[in-house]
Amino acid sequence: MEPTKFDIQFSAIRRAVIERVFSRMNDRQKEAIFCTEGPLLVLAGAGSGKTSVLIHRIINILRFGKGYDSPYATPNTGMEDLAFLANYLEDPKPEHEARAMQLCAVEPVKPWNIVAITFTNKAAQELQNRLTNAVGEADASAIWAHTFHTCCLRILRRDIERLGYSSTFTIYDEDDKKRVITDLVRKLRLDDKIFEPRKIMNEISRAKDNLITPRTFAVDQRGEFYMGRVAELYALYEKEMRANNALDFDDIILKTIQLLRENADILEHYQQKFRYVLVDEYQDTNHAQYVLTALLAGGYKNICVVGDDDQSIYKFRGATITNILEFEQQYENAHVVRLEQNYRSTDTILNAANGLIRNNQNRKGKELWTDRTGGSKIRLHRSDTQENEAEYIVRQILEGVERGRKWNEFAVLYRNNVLSNAVETAFRRQSIPYRIYKGRDFFSRAEIRDMFAYLWVIENPSDTLRLKRIINVPARKIGARSIEIAEEIAAQEGVPLFEVVRRADTYSELGRGAAAMMRFAQMIEELRELRTEVSLSEFYEDMLDVTGYQESLENKGDTESRSRLENIMELKSNIVSYEEQSEAPSLSEFLEEMALYTDADKQDENDETVLLMTMHAAKGLEFPVVFLCGMEDGVFPGFRAEENDEDLEEERRLCYVAVTRAKQELYLTCAERRLMYGQTRYAHPSRFLREIPEELLDSNCSATPRMNDMDTPSVGGVNPSYRKPSGLAGGTAPAALFAAGDCVVHRAFGEGMVTSVKAMGGDQLLEIAFTQKGTKRLMAKSAAQFMQKR
DNA sequence: AATCCGGTTCTTTTT
DNA sequence: GAACCGGATT
Numbered sequence: 001m002e003p004t005k006f007d008i009q010f011s012a013i014r015r016a017v018i019e020r021v022f023s024r025m026n027d028r029q030k031e032a033i034f035c036t037e038g039p040l041l042v043l044a045g046a047g048s049g050k051t052s053v054l055i056h057r058i059i060n061i062l063r064f065g066k067g068y069d070s071p072y073a074t075p076n077t078g079m080e081d082l083a084f085l086a087n088y089l090e091d092p093k094p095e096h097e098a099r100a101m102q103l104c105a106v107e108p109v110k111p112w113n114i115v116a117i118t119f120t121n122k123a124a125q126e127l128q129n130r131l132t133n134a135v136g137e138a139d140a141s142a143i144w145a146h147t148f149h150t151c152c153l154r155i156l157r158r159d160i161e162r163l164g165y166s167s168t169f170t171i172y173d174e175d176d177k178k179r180v181i182t183d184l185v186r187k188l189r190l191d192d193k194i195f196e197p198r199k200i201m202n203e204i205s206r207a208k209d210n211l212i213t214p215r216t217f218a219v220d221q222r223g224e225f226y227m228g229r230v231a232e233l234y235a236l237y238e239k240e241m242r243a244n245n246a247l248d249f250d251d252i253i254l255k256t257i258q259l260l261r262e263n264a265d266i267l268e269h270y271q272q273k274f275r276y277v278l279v280d281e282y283q284d285t286n287h288a289q290y291v292l293t294a295l296l297a298g299g300y301k302n303i304c305v306v307g308d309d310d311q312s313i314y315k316f317r318g319a320t321i322t323n324i325l326e327f328e329q330q331y332e333n334a335h336v337v338r339l340e341q342n343y344r345s346t347d348t349i350l351n352a353a354n355g356l357i358r359n360n361q362n363r364k365g366k367e368l369w370t371d372r373t374g375g376s377k378i379r380l381h382r383s384d385t386q387e388n389e390a391e392y393i394v395r396q397i398l399e400g401v402e403r404g405r406k407w408n409e410f411a412v413l414y415r416n417n418v419l420s421n422a423v424e425t426a427f428r429r430q431s432i433p434y435r436i437y438k439g440r441d442f443f444s445r446a447e448i449r450d451m452f453a454y455l456w457v458i459e460n461p462s463d464t465l466r467l468k469r470i471i472n473v474p475a476r477k478i479g480a481r482s483i484e485i486a487e488e489i490a491a492q493e494g495v496p497l498f499e500v501v502r503r504a505d506t507y508s509e510l511g512r513g514a515a516a517m518m519r520f521a522q523m524i525e526e527l528r529e530l531r532t533e534v535s536l537s538e539f540y541e542d543m544l545d546v547t548g549y550q551e552s553l554e555n556k557g558d559t560e561s562r563s564r565l566e567n568i569m570e571l572k573s574n575i576v577s578y579e580e581q582s583e584a585p586s587l588s589e590f591l592e593e594m595a596l597y598t599d600a601d602k603q604d605e606n607d608e609t610v611l612l613m614t615m616h617a618a619k620g621l622e623f624p625v626v627f628l629c630g631m632e633d634g635v636f637p638g639f640r641a642e643e644n645d646e647d648l649e650e651e652r653r654l655c656y657v658a659v660t661r662a663k664q665e666l667y668l669t670c671a672e673r674r675l676m677y678g679q680t681r682y683a684h685p686s687r688f689l690r691e692i693p694e695e696l697l698d699s700n701c702s703a704t705p706r707m708n709d710m711d712t713p714s715v716g717g718v719n720p721s722y723r724k725p726s727g728l729a730g731g732t733a734p735a736a737l738f739a740a741g742d743c744v745v746h747r748a749f750g751e752g753m754v755t756s757v758k759a760m761g762g763d764q765l766l767e768i769a770f771t772q773k774g775t776k777r778l779m780a781k782s783a784a785q786f787m788q789k790r
Numbered sequence: 791a792a793t794c795c796g797g798t799t800c801t802t803t804t805t
Numbered sequence: 806g807a808a809c810c811g812g813a814t815t
Contacts, residue, residue: 119804149805174803193798249805284804317803416801418807475791596805616802638801654802677800678806 003071006082010073013085014104018068020089021101022056025049032304032337033057034068036276039331040304041324045368046353046660047344047622050306051123054278055130057304058114058143061276062135065107074106111135111142113275115296118147121601123280123620144274148289149249149596152256156247159266163255168588170246170460171595175444177201177248180465184236190229203230204237208250209286209318211257214238243496245462253288260295271299282307282327286318294330303331309364310357313616313654315646325364342368342660344622346375349662352692357656359691360649368660378666378692380699382685386419386630389671390426391782393627396667397432397610398786400625401748407433410610411623413658415636418676419629420612427610430783431749431776437613441599447553447564451571452594454543458527459587462496471501474552476520482513498524523547536585537575544568615658626662628655631670632683655688738766738780738789746787749773 003011022030029049032042033056044050060068074081081103088100118124124147131140144151160167172180181197181204207217214235221227241248247255260267277297279285282305285293297303305327312321328334342350350368357363379396383389397410412423420436427434442448450473453466464487472478483497489507490497502525504510504517523546530546531539544550550568553561578593579585611623630636637651659666668689673682685701738744742754752770757780759765764780778787 121805123804147805171805173805252805281804313802314804316801317805418800421806479791598805614802616804619804640801650802675806 001072004073006079007071007073010077010082010085011071013082013089014073014106015068016089017085017100017104018060018064020092021063022060025052025056026341028337028339028341029053029056032339033060035304035335035337036061036066036068037302039301039327039334041282041327041331041334041336042304042306042339043324043336043364043366044306044308044339045342045366046308046311046657047342048339048368049341049343050280050308050339051126051130053339054116054127054280054306055134057278058116058131058276059134061109061114062111062139063101063108064105065109067104067106067108070106072106074103077103109275111139112144113273114278115144115151115274115276116146116278116280117151117293118145118280119284120620121147121150121597123147124150125601127280147596148292149252152252152292153592153596155256155259155266155270156252159259159263160255162263162266163259165242165247165255166245166460166462168245168460170244170456170463170466171252171592172241172244172246172248172465173440173443173595174201174249175449176246176465180237180240181233184233184240188229188233188236194226195229195233200230200233203227204234205250206318207234208254209288211254211288211291243462244464245460246465250288253292257288257292257295260292267295267298270296275300275302277303279303279305280307283309283312283321283324284314284319285323286320287323290320290323290330301331308366310360310366310653311619311657313619313650313657315650321362325362338366340366340368342370344663345370345660346664347373348375348377348696349659349666352378352666352696353656353659355693355696356652356659356688356691360652362646362649376665377698378668378696380668380685380689380697380701381670382699382701383669383671384673386422386671386674387426389629389669390422392669393423393629393667394426394430394432394782395785396627397625398430398748405625407608407610408606409624410627411618411621411625411661412610412612412627412629413615413618413661414612414628414630415615415638415654416630417614419635423612423629426782429779430786431778432610433608434610434612435607437603437611437617438599442567442570443594443597443599445564445567447567448571450549451568452591454527454547454549455587455591457498457524458531458543459591461498464490464497467498467501470547471517471520474548477516478513478520482510482517485509485513486517531587536579536587536590537572539587540572540575615654618661619657622661622663624663625665625667626658627667627669628658629669630674631668631686631689632674633686634681634683635674635676636686637688652688652691738764743790744768744787745790746770746783748786749776752776 018034019030022033025033029052032040032053036057042050042053044053084096085100085103088096116127118127124145127145128140131143131145144154146154157167160169178197178201181200182192185192185195185197185200212220214231217234218231221231241251260270274296277293279293284307293303293305305324307324309321309324312319312324315321328336347370350370354367381389381392383392393412400410401407414420424434450470453469456463456466457470468483471483486500486504487497489509490500493500498521500507501517502521504514504521507514510517527543527546530542534542550565553565574594575590578590582589615628633642636655637648641647641651670683670685673680738754738757740754740757743751744754745751746768749770750772752768754766755769755775756767757764760779766778766780766783767775768778769775
């Protein structure tokens with residue numbers, strides 16, 4: 001069918017109306033939004049409005065479908081509709097909007113035909129929230145906007161039985177996984193120095209990422225001493241996981257692929273369902289994830305991937321930058337859109353980022369730009385020691401606060417976690433409120449893991465790993481030897497350990513341990529019963545009681561136990577809020593959600609504290625002021641990366657990610673010597689610093705290392721590589737002495753009164769009640785620079 | 791079963 | 806320097 005003249009006329013005016021809807025987007029963004037059919041690669045630079053593009057692209061698909069590009073008119077459209085739209089374009093009255101939108105919708109898409117896959121819960125949450133705001137709760141919740149793992153679990157939940165697992169399957173995290181591997185290494189009597197569980201885990205993970213089954217792995221590694229054994233371990237691991245009815249994070253993806261590949265009907269179902277597939281952070285996908293997305297998008301081939309090859313920083317976790325670099329080969333006639341306009345940072349920061357990343361060979365090539373010029377120079381500061389580096393950061397923050405910034409406008413980023421120590425010490429000394437942004441801190445506490453172990457065992461009787469964790473916690477007189485015997489029986493009979501424990505009295509080998517085991521099993525079964533009768537939160541309370549866990553902590557009564565009790569109660573509030581949020585709360589759904597949850601997900605953005613985190617953790621975040629500390633060769637880039645170009649490029653990308661977190665001010669700090677791994681090391685400023693155009697820097701040192709710069713911090717030399725910070729005379733300033741009752745003025749905390757003074761190692765620990773900011777503890781010497789008596 | 795000691799190791803870690 | 810693990814000790 002040829003488009004008629006009317007069609008063409010109508011089509012043009014429709015485009016204009018649609019363009020108006022997305023008028024806040026730039027041309028490149030619109031290109032991505034309107035390209036709905038076929039494979040699309042969006043190369044989205046840092047801060048280029050990637051999430052907005054994803055959202056608006058979904059909105060466009062929902063409202064207009066192919067409307068933008070279709071040369072045809074909507075069926076049953078007449079001349080009067082054309083006039084109506086023309087009129088609406090001239091004068092868009094809100095009351096005409098609904099009809100105008102309806103006329104423009106050539107082939108609107110149902111929300112359940114769209115899947116948008118992200119990596120983090122946070123990103124998925126943000127998508128969901130913004131979609132809800134834009135298209136309403138009903139439509140938004142029908143869209144699958146989830147992480148890879150949540151998507152896969154939704155698929156598995158329906159059909160995992162086809163793979164021979166029961167639907168009450170358990171999810172093992174990295175620690176659980178390590179436990180299983182360690183036990184296996186021991187069982188095989190292998191040397192765990194050579195067969196390091198962490199290494200084995202990694203090998204198995206990589207194999208799974210690449211969809212290599214234990215069988216293929218064994219064939220590939222036949223005759224190899226080390227890898228041959230790894231193959232054996234892989235096979236045993238797989239067997240063990242099946243026996244426990246458990247999946248690890250890799251399995252969640254892998255088993256989904258297997259399910260889809262082996263069951264044409266299921267594949268067909270999802271390929272029909274997902275007419276539009278969107279994938280975020282594509283540069284961080286591994287091979288399995290690539291295969292998964294290809295399978296899901298296999299029906300309509302409408303796959304849109306968004307990513308930035310320059311921000312690929314998870315190679316060590318199996319991400320292959322190849323996926324994004326070769327998208328155009330993998331998907332013929334793929335359309336490519338580059339988003340290079342940055343809405344986040346000053347052009348100083350962007351030029352630094354561009355200068356840096358230009359040194360990478362293996363990339364698609366992008367230059368970030370902004371139409372807002374200006375911005376203060378990047379401050380490069382070299383200190384003599386890590387303590388003074390931290391002091392410098394403290395000073396800058398306090399000065400910033402004095403000028404009116406809030407604590408949460410600052411972030412301190414570092415390459416590895418140890419670097420946070422010096423900064424933390426300095427922060428504590430000056431009572432700077434801070435928080436460390438870290439993954440699963442809460443969930444890795446022993447007491448929390450215990451609670452989850454109980455819950456998983458109640459849900460999944462085959463979960464032997466968790467059963468072993470809690471069978472004797474609190475102490476129930478079930479010794480290690482009894483458990484071992486019971487495990488042997490279980491292995492012989494081919495039943496889960498719990499089954500043996502439940503019928504312990506039928507095995508004479510168990511001797512005196514049998515009674516205690518029976519009691520334990522009865523308790524668990526009682527709890528299973530109870531679970532069906534009361535709400536989840538009530539059940540949790542009862543569980544704390546019935547298991548005696550709470551009591552045993554209360555009986556100890558030390559500080560440690562009290563904090564454990566607090567954590568256990570904290571978990572209760574997690575349960576309560578889950579119950580409020582879920583439509584049909586269930587134990588299995590709760591456990592599943594929690595297995596994929598991290599502490600970072602509940603981070604409160606309005607929390608008024610300085611944030612400390614690794615550069616990796618900072619990806620996707622932004623802050624007005626950013627400090628990058630430990631900018632030294634050997635630290636960043638790390639000494640491991642100095643040898644090989646590929647690793648060095650990954651480190652450079654990490655640096656690029658870190659730099660582009662800053663919106664207004666960027667500080668780069670390094671120290672001449674640093675205490676690391678028990679010895680003081682001397683280091684040159686990071687080579688990355690030299691890659692930043694010099695005119696963007698305001699520095700107290702030269703980024704170019706001089707031959708002897710580490711032994712002679714030559715003050716007043718021709719080209720001093722390091723100068724002592726002016727003003728603060730290397731910490732030797734005479735400490736102003738304070739006494740209780742003194743009134744003081746602090747530059748960041750305002751007026752206050754010293755309420756107590758304690759002598760501490762030639763210094764004083766002051767407690768000061770500030771009129772505005774409450775009571776703080778400060779060390780007198782360091783505080784003196786920001787505070788005066790009055 | 792709990793605690794102490796000594797040897798070892800030391801990127802990063804969205805789920 | 807610190808944290809973690811395993812073995813020995815009580």
